[in-house]
Amino acid sequence: DAEITQSPRHKITETGRQVTLACHQTWNHNNMFWYRQDLGHGLRLIHYSYGVQDTNKGEVSDGYSVSRSNTEDLPLTLESAASSQTSVYFCASSDLDQETQYFGPGTRLLVL
């Protein structure tokens, strides 16, 4: 069955380190998204991509970057992790012209 996976599921890192969270989908969807979820803020969009080599900034993109070298993967990189980036991160994908987004199981990140 097609699916969307995230790894790792849990990560502890230190302030200042570079961290990369992986997202892989097997639906062959064009669109992929990264969100963070925090108490009191709901889901906020970090970065998104509408196809290979396309990336766009969301509402909370500072300190994060993404690259889209193939259809299946959209890794999220924290250039220099900060305690404010402690959160649960969700990846999602959707097909062209389709409004339904399919979410991964999330990555819980703790920055000490």
Place this chain on the structure above:
Amino acid sequence: TQLLEQSPQFLSIQEGENLTVYCNSSSVFSSLQWYRQEPGEGPVLLVTVVTGGEVKKLKRLTFQFGDARKDSSLHITAAQTGDTGLYLCADVKTGANSKLTFGKGITLSVRP
């Protein structure tokens, strides 16, 4: 910038009770989606509403879209413990480059 407000933020009820929760926007929705998120998992789409006044039913869940397309309600009849979770509404930017803007969510706890 569109603001989505969901109410109430938290709701704890007994199994078998009915409940209604709300999603309101500062501007007209393009279309609106409701998602449910269970603990430790990503959100899952419940329904999409597009037309003002539209009513959709999903078993014991009834979704209504306001006539002016600025508000929506979710009514659950005879709540069950399996209904426990976070309910999120999202404004959908439609088209090839679809994107979602989420409200902060409603945490529902159904006690046995």
